[in-house]
Amino acid sequence: MDRISLLPPYRIAIVGGGQLGKMMTVAAKQFGFYVTVLDPTERSPAAQVADQQVIADFNDGKAIRSLATAADVIIYEFEHIDTAALLALEEQGCLLFPSAKILAVIQDKLRQKTAMAKAGIPVPLFQEISSVDQIKEAATRFGYPLMLKARSGGYDGKGNFLVENPGACAAGFDCLGASGVMAEQFIPFVCEVSVIVARGRYGEIRTYPLSENEHQDNILRRSIIPARVPADVVKRAQEVAEAVISLFAGVGVFCVEMFVTKNGEVMVNEVAPRPHNSGHYSIEACVTSQFEQHIRATCGLPLGDTALRRPAVMVNLLGEKGYHGPAVLEGCAAALSLPGVHLHFYGKHKTVPKRKMGHFTVTATTLGDALAIAARAEQFLRVISQKEGEN
Numbered sequence: 001m002d003r004i005s006l007l008p009p010y011r012i013a014i015v016g017g018g019q020l021g022k023m024m025t026v027a028a029k030q031f032g033f034y035v036t037v038l039d040p041t042e043r044s045p046a047a048q049v050a051d052q053q054v055i056a057d058f059n060d061g062k063a064i065r066s067l068a069t070a071a072d073v074i075i076y077e078f079e080h081i082d083t084a085a086l087l088a089l090e091e092q093g094c095l096l097f098p099s100a101k102i103l104a105v106i107q108d109k110l111r112q113k114t115a116m117a118k119a120g121i122p123v124p125l126f127q128e129i130s131s132v133d134q135i136k137e138a139a140t141r142f143g144y145p146l147m148l149k150a151r152s153g154g155y156d157g158k159g160n161f162l163v164e165n166p167g168a169c170a171a172g173f174d175c176l177g178a179s180g181v182m183a184e185q186f187i188p189f190v191c192e193v194s195v196i197v198a199r200g201r202y203g204e205i206r207t208y209p210l211s212e213n214e215h216q217d218n219i220l221r222r223s224i225i226p227a228r229v230p231a232d233v234v235k236r237a238q239e240v241a242e243a244v245i246s247l248f249a250g251v252g253v254f255c256v257e258m259f260v261t262k263n264g265e266v267m268v269n270e271v272a273p274r275p276h277n278s279g280h281y282s283i284e285a286c287v288t289s290q291f292e293q294h295i296r297a298t299c300g301l302p303l304g305d306t307a308l309r310r311p312a313v314m315v316n317l318l319g320e321k322g323y324h325g326p327a328v329l330e331g332c333a334a335a336l337s338l339p340g341v342h343l344h345f346y347g348k349h350k351t352v353p354k355r356k357m358g359h360f361t362v363t364a365t366t367l368g369d370a371l372a373i374a375a376r377a378e379q380f381l382r383v384i385s386q387k388e389g390e391n
Contacts, residue, residue: 007033023280124259144166145186204302233264240268252274281314310365314361319355323385
């Protein structure tokens with residue numbers, strides 16, 4: 001298909017109606033595109049801004065096939081989708097980005113790591129696990145602690161189990177064994193970083209500044225941009241990210257999460273074939289947001305400038321402990337009175353503890369100023385509702 005030269009009309013279908021789908025939709029609407037989202041939740045966040053919502057399960061093959069009749073291109077906001085229907089659509093000539101074949105590999109962490117290792121991309125040592133004895137065998141290679149990972153379905157720390165000693169092998173296998181398991185060398189990293197990288201339909205690649213990511217309870221809590229690492233680490237990380245998206249022949253935005261070791265080496269932890277939480281800062285801080293870039297790439301438009309306009313800090317807003325029900329964001333006025341604060345509340349109907357309900361980004365002249373303002377804003381903002389046990 002030739003590059004788009006006239007706008008609109010163009011029709012995009014998005015599988016998934018959460019916050020990533022919402023921000024993809026907003027980016028698509030700035031080009032005047034028609035957007036349909038598929039999500040089982042009525043009035044999902046993306047549906048609040050899209051033209052149409054199909055209310056169906058993500059693994060509903062019939063519903064996914066129906067999208068093809070009303071879309072020029074299909075994209076998705078998360079990778080935990082049954083690929084059978086997507087593969088069938090591709091065989092019928094439908095445009096789906098990233099492709100279902102890529103998705104099938106990346107969904108399986110063992111296949112993902114195997115592909116990267118064969119291509120010479122730096123990854124921790126790993127092996128397939130099918131018994132408790134094999135975990136112990138892996139420990140003789142990797143040492144303790146070692147990380148067990150479910151081959152599919154994990155996110156925000158779910159699907160991971162840290163095996164700290166021989167006595168924990170059985171518990172780890174019992175926890176994850178039903179879904180297929182791999183063991184991975186534990187990397188004593190000094191920091192975790194990620195690179196948002198985009199590849200267009202015609203092979204052009206653009207990388208974003210390195211994001212330094214801080215986690216709490218295995219959930220991304222804060223991203224700091226630019227990452228506070230040496231320039232040679234930034235260069236290596238961006239080169240690795242470009243190698244990853246080229247290996248998978250990805251079209252669209254990918255996020256490549258990496259560990260940085262004390263020796264300044266980078267090792268790929270995981271790959272997400274879509275825009276990512278750690279790239280939210282790009283909405284305000286970069287010339288082209290990751291979401292606009294994803295729309296550009298998947299729709300055949302030229303890729304945009306990824307330059308950082310100002311240093312930034314992004315903080316996730318999670319549901320507070322002890323609260324559930326209709327979500328309320330407390331402290332907005334105080335936080336928004338601070339300079340450089342940009343607030344995003346996703347429109348999810350209910351909050352539960354640790355659920356991602358929104359985020360804010362602070363941009364400032366210096367990174368020190370952004371960090372200080374973000375710390376102040378974080379003191380004000382709380383996602384609450386009625387307390388647990390209240391009617």
